[in-house]
Amino acid sequence: MKFQASARKWRPQKFSQLIGQEHIVRTLKNAIELDRIAQAYLFSGTRGVGKTTSARLLAKALNCEQGPTPEPCDICTHCVEIRDGHSVDVLEIDGASNNGVAEARELIDNVQYSTSSCRYKVYIIDEVHMLSKSAFNALLKTLEEPPPGVVFIFATTEMNKIPETILSRCQHFEFKPLSHQQIMDQLQLICDQEEIKIDPGSLEEVAKNGAGSMRDAQSLLDQVIAFSGKSIDAGSVQQVLGIVGQDALIQFFDMILSKDGPALMQTVHNTTLEGKDLGLLCRDLLEYLRNLMIVKVAKESSALLDQKSCDIEALTRQAEAIHLDELQQMFQALSRAEMDMKRSSLPRTVFEMALIRMLDVRPFQNIDAMIDQINTMQPTAPASNHPVPAASPGPTAAPASAPAASSNTASNTASSPAPASPASAPVAGGGQNKWEQIKARAGEAKRIFATYLAQAEVLELSDECLHLAFPDPFTQGQADKDENKALLKEIAEAVMGSPSVKIKLDCRPASTPTPAQSDPASGKGSGSDKKKESPTEQQILQDAVEILGGTIIG
Structure with missing residues (x-):
């Protein structure tokens, strides 16, 4: 059988299979049950969190032969056609390649025609923020008052580029990034079904590099499986993804604590020679600093850390050896370096300068x-x-017995032992x-x-x-x-x-002052000196x- 990417093979086919977007699933199901279907929806969020998938599920729910129903059967003709992308009444349009006003006018002309066989005609426009201003303006009237049985579903990763006039005509749903645990659970399910052996730490690394995107994590898993075969270990994951392991991060931070600059620079050099991404190393160090801060601040830190990928004993040891102010300064230096590395032509130098600043941090006062x-x-x-009591009569008697010059002379004579001071x-x-x-x-x-x-x-x-x-x-x-x-x-x-x-x-x-001083x-x-x-x-x-x-x- 021809290979199919995990992101396509394991795409949810029912609302119950959609992960991490319960608030959206509930709203759409209720809208279908109550027959309150809007004329336009806008799905926004980061890549790979289920926007286009949800649009297809909504199209199936509206056009299922047993519906409209919150749970489409996925076996009827309409469901199968929509799932395979063959339905003539459910059109997926790429906003990046069809972004002109001419394409928008063609869409408006086609909207007027009734459906071929389905109950609703659904237009799914992906990356809708890529449409030109003229194309958006051309859609306004149709979007506000579409013909009966027409539903628009827009998907975008850049919400800030959508005009307010479009937003006001749509029901907006914000898709959340998926948590590491949600991604890990799905990846573990895939590995179990595919009979792939992978340890929890390696699975955590793949999920973490997915950065909240299920599709990205599934693509990385396919890449690791292609490299390692049916058995995946931590070394394989680190080699494929270009990351360093937890032990290397512990040693790295030990060098920072011991102010061992030469060893730190040599480690960066070796990391570069191994072909590992310094940007990922910087990100991993930022996360490691976060873990140190949690251990430093939280009494019950185990609940806030991933036990599979964190060495709690090492974190506790290092947290005791550093002040919280120093952690904050280090985090600021690395955070600034991570942004600068993306823009700089010398990212390694930027990273090394940040490490040198970390070696010189001190607690705030x-x-x-x-x-x-x-x-x-x-x-x-x-x-x-303030003169000592024994010397107090001297200064009070002097003004009455002689002029100021005589007083000074007498005072100097009386204080002849002063050179011993x-x-x-x-x-x-x-x-x-x-x-x-x-x-x-x-x-x-x-x-x-x-x-x-x-x-x-x-x-x-x-x-x-x-x-x-x-x-x-x-x-x-x-x-x-x-x-x-x-x-x-x-x-x-x-x-x-x-x-x-x-x-x-x-x-x-x-x-103790001499009489002359007081x-x-x-x-x-001393009074005049003090002044x-x-x-x-x-x-x-x-x-x-x-x-x-x-x-x-x-």
Whole structure:
């Protein structure tokens, strides 16, 4: 017997065999039973979901010798002729090749003739969106008031191209894409009837690549059967469809988690050499990220994942090693790459760039929390302006006993032990000027880094060493980052005129101020420093923007 494609061989011949469109089947059956047949129907939806099949079923239901009936017998003369495409009263017209106004006028002329033997004359126009504007306009009057016993059924995959004047004259039915499970069940039925052995994982891959289209999935199944024969395994499906398996996806994402860029690029290279489609790999990775997100977010994730094709244990392990924000950033990078790959002449490069971005993702930081952190850190930059109790009489007695200059002298004498403070001696005189130059240059190169330096105490500043102490671990950690430390070393060597300056960064509490630092009469204490270094709201916002890499939108 001559081979017949599965999509034709297993085409539904009754409404009860139509899969996944129960809402449409119910409406059409009720319309037939209640004798409420419209003059025009419009079926829209993606390819391979049953639009043309439903049009033929409706034509059979209207013209069956036992009808009109919701369940045509499929054995009478009219049913057989419509099924085989031989009925002179049921005409299927391709809108793509008959899209001109001349064809529309010919159709209008033929509409006037009565049926040859059937009860209804049915015109099925497939891909109706391909008709020209003039052809649509020519049909308007006939579509609104057709002769008795004439029914138009339009089918389209691009609903947005149908004029409103046509829509208003039709009953519109939207066909849904089929689920993976619905496609899998039908493919399994076909394999059982054809005595084909196929494992559930392979069947899932075929159904998934059908992308909601039963016809596409059936065509892929025919292709896999032609390659593998009566026994189909996962390797055969992957080779025919040009996809990677679940194990390969797990290894691929492990490389991303471990930031192993060289291995990742080599894997992409090998995948290309094997002839596999990088677009499909990108799509599979997007679905894999979705599965990771489900495991990360949902407590009962097993109900939302396909147990046959997902390694729940591996997904759980990887989900625990990554932040949800990172998953979202990775998904955005891959989603953008998938669209760009379709338009680019270098799809592999687009895909590789997306993978590199995925290697560099970091969790988001809450901007409110960061601003609070900056506000908390900034007041600690100068020494505290609250004197210790033992030193409090000094500043209050000085203004009454001597002029301001004498007060400063007395204060300096009284605080002679101050050189023991780690911040005072190293920055005296020229050292202070050098330190100010270092901070200024750091601010020019990286403003936020200068904010951290402003909070530091200089323990040592010489041609050989720059030793700083920070008031809290967070500030010390930010300053100690490799890029910041390298920048500080470069600036210090330039300012000090030394070929090598060792950088030492410690974390120590802020030192207790001397009376001179807290003397309100001097005008140079920590109060004035605080006023000088305290950031404005705009500076705080700008610092937060630099930390987070964002933009101010309002």
